[in-house]
Every structure is written in structure tokens, then in C-alpha cells.
Amino acid sequence: MILETYISVDVETAGPVPCEYALLSIGACLVNDPDVTFYRELKPDRPAARPDALDISGLSLETLAQTGCDPQCALRDFAEWLQSVTPAGHRPVFVAFNAPFDWMFVADYFHRYLGHNPFGHSALDIKAYYMGLTGVLWSETSLQHVARRLQSSTELKHNALSDAQDQARIFQQIFRRPQIAAV
Template sequence: MTARRIRPSLYVSVDIEADGPIPGPYSMLSLGAAVAGRHDADGFTPADPGELTFYRELRPTGEEFVPEALAVSGLDRERLVAEGAEPAVALAEFCSWVRSVGGGAQPVMCGYPASYDWTFLYWYLIRFTGSSPFGHSGCLDMKTLYATKAGVPLRAVAKGTMPRHLLPRRPHTHHALDDAIEQAELLADLMAWPGPGSPP
């Protein structure tokens, strides 16, 4: 019996900045993405995370916002009302970009943690494009990946508890593209890490 051919996955690190905790009442203000690597039957091959990237700042979809959430990114909401990309245009461009970098692989969104960014990204994709290049479940949470490899409870995971050699060299700036690139570095390190007790 012939083994079923495994279709490769393309890992796309995604980070979003938003002005509140959930999509709908609140808005995604920026979207950054970076190709982190490709995973096939032979294993994971990291990419240069700064090479294939995407970034857009979006017009808010409503009036509500949480000042503390807005302050995290430092984005000027009034400027985005006037100058931000229309969400339907930005998300269509994002889908085209994902297809262009895929090379026949199945795209997988990855984030740290994925839950917040995936919630906004998937909601925006379905609302403004009607579909998702990642399907309905094509996301990988790096906190879960670390917890599984390290053998620790998920709620015990924080970057400060990880071995230093796994952490990205780039800073976490709360700029969506910077952070997507930083997360792509973290994914590559996690994928290569055999687990606790291994040399750095």
C-alpha cells in the first residue's frame, strides 16, 4: 500500500494590533505577516523572516475603542480613520500575498499566542473576503508548541520562563510587522529545539 503523500505546510507568522479585546465591536488597526518557514516530510526549513513580509494599517470599522488597548500599539486612530486602508482591500491583498508566497504548500498562521491574533484575522477574513487562505483551523500556537516540547503546563509558559537561547534576537515593539518577524524567529528556534536537557 502506497503511503499518502504529505502536502507541505507554509508557516506564516502573523501579528495584529487592535483597539479592543474582540473583533466586531472593536477594530484591527494593523496587520503584519512574515514567512517563517516550510514544513514537509523531511522536516522544518526556516526562512529569512525579513525577506517575505506583508504590512497594512487599516481604517477602523466602528467608533468604539479601549484607550489602554490603543495605547499598546501607539497607532493614531484618527489618522487611520482618514488614511487607513479599507479592510476589504487590505484583506484581499493579504490573501493574494499568502497565495503568492505559498509555492503549493498549505498556509498555516502562527502566533505567540495565536488566540488573540487568529480571532481578529479570521473574523476579518470571513467578513471582508468571504474565505480564509488558512481554512477555519490552520493556526499554530507557539505557546502550546513550547509547552508540549518542554513538558510543562500551558499556563506556566511565558517568554521569561523559556531558555534564553530560544528567544528571538529582535525586540518586541508592538509594531505588527516587527513582531511578526520576531515571532518567526521564535518559531524557527522552537521547531529546531529537541526539548529540555539539550545543549543550546
Template sequence: MAARTIKPSLYISVDIEADGPIPGPYSMLSLGAAVAGRQGAGGFTATDPRRRTFYRELRPISAEFVPEALAVSGLDRERLAAEGADPGAVLRQFASWVREVCGDAQPVMCGYPASYDWTFLYWYLIRFTGASPFGHSGCLDMKTLYATKAGVPLRAVSKRAMPRHLLPRSPHTHHALDDAIEQAELLANLMAWDGTTTE
């Protein structure tokens, strides 16, 4: 039997800012992404996450919002209602960008944690483009990756509890592109970590 050819993966760090807990009733207001690295037969190779990025601010899709959720990003919802980009156009541009940066690799969305951002991203991709370049499961959660390598329960994971050398240099600002870049740095550190160094 011939050996199965495994395509390399391109890890794309994604962060979204939204005005509520779930897509549909609430809106994704900004989308940031940065290429974090590539993994093939030779292992993981990190890339400079500032080199290939994507950022857009979107028009809300409903009148509903949760003030506390909106306050996290500091985005002006009224401005976005008037000036934000059309969600369909943004998601088509994003899908094209993903295909362009991936080349022969398969895209993997990654986040910290991935669950919230993936929920909005996947819903928006299906709703506005009919397909996802990540498929239905091309998603990596960095909290799970850390918990597995560190041998700790998932719910015990926090950045405060991580060894200092794993933490990104870039700040967490709640600006979607800044946070995508920060997460890409964290992924590179986690992928290089053997799980034993604790300082």
C-alpha cells in the same frame, strides 16, 4: 492502499494590533506577516523572515475603542480613520499574498500566542473576503508548541521562563511587522529545539 500524499506547510507568522478585545465591536488597526519557514517530509526549514513580508494599517470599522488596548500599539486612531486602508482591500491583498508565497504548500498562521491574532484575522477574512486561505483551523500557537516540548503546563509558559537560546534576536515593539518577524524567529528556534536544552 496507496500512501496518502501530504502537502508541505508554509508557516506564516502573523501579528495584529487592535483597539479592543474582540473583532466587530472593535477594530484591527494593523496587520503584519512574515514567512517563517516550510515543513515537509524532510522536516522544518527556516527562512529569513525579513525576506517575504506583508504590512498594512487599516481604517477602523467602528467608533468604539478601549484606550488601554489602543495605547499598546501607539497607533493614531484619528489618523487611521482618515488615512487607513479599506479593510476589504487589505484583506483581499493579504489573501493574495498568502497564496503567492505558499506556492504548492498549505498556509499555516502562527503566533505567540495565536488566539488573539487568529480571532481578529479569521473574523476579518470571513467578513471582508468570505474565505480564509488558512481554512478554519490552519493555525499554530507557539505557546502550546513550547509547553508540549518542554513538558510544562500551558499557563506556566512565558518568554521569561524559556531557555535563553530560544528567544528571538529581534525586539518586541508592538509594531505588527516587527512582532511578526520576532515571532518567526521564535518559531524557527522552537522547531529546531529537542525540548531538553534548558540554558
């Protein structure tokens, strides 16, 4: 049996899809210890940007072109960090709040720049996990709904590291809930 190490991941991007828009920042932390972190801001590898995406993150393509890490270097650093925090005999499991969005950027960049994705071909979506555990409707799985039900004051700051840490704490609370018996 392969054991699992849950890694909370969040990204900020220049738009909705990796085929057209750049990954601008990656934040990650251990779910069991959100103070063990990884963060990189990346040089944009394509010029397209949606103003609303940049407004949300507060990141600038021009600034990142000067100060950001080369994407290949950033992904190599991320893969090395994952290896360093994942014990022997474990595999890293990508965990995110709305995992499909974050995972598609991370998977695309890992394959494009390193030729492989250390997370493999799957991700654990906190929203779907919460829905399955509690039986709520999909419309009740937004961060606001979940945080309110957990009596948490968590709000997205749209900083990849801060959001990864916040979603790790939320996942800890959900994961500790009593398990529902299978039907």
C-alpha cells in the same frame, strides 16, 4: 500529502474582541525567511476603542481613518500575498504567539470582507507548541520566559510586522529543538 508553509502573523487592535473592536494593523512574514513580509494598517471599521489597547500599539483611530487601508482592500492584499508566498501544493499555516487572539481577528476579517479565510479553521500557537515540546507549565510560556530559555533578547514592540518577525525567529529556534519521543 499537503506540504505546509508557516506564516508568522501578528495584529494590533482597538480592543480584545473583533465583534466590538477594529483590527488596526496586520503584520506577517514567512517563518523560514522573516524578511519576506506583509504589513498593512487599516481604516477602523467601528468606533469603539480601549485606551489601553491604543496606548500599547501607539496607533490612533483618527490617524488611521485618514491614512489606513480600506479593510476589504487590506484583506484582499493579504490573501494575494499569502498566495504569492505559498508554493503550489502547500497550504499556509497561521503561526502566532498567542494564536487564539490574533487568529480570531484575522479569521473574522477574512470572512467578513472576503467570505473565506485562506488559513482555514486552525492556527499553530507557539506557546502551546513550546509547552508540549518542553513540558513546562502554561505559566512558563510567556514571551519573556521562552525568550530567556532560548537566550534571546526578543521583546514585543507592539508593531505588528516587527512582532511577527520576532515571533518567527523564536519559532525557528523552538522548531529546530530535538523532537521529544511520543509516549
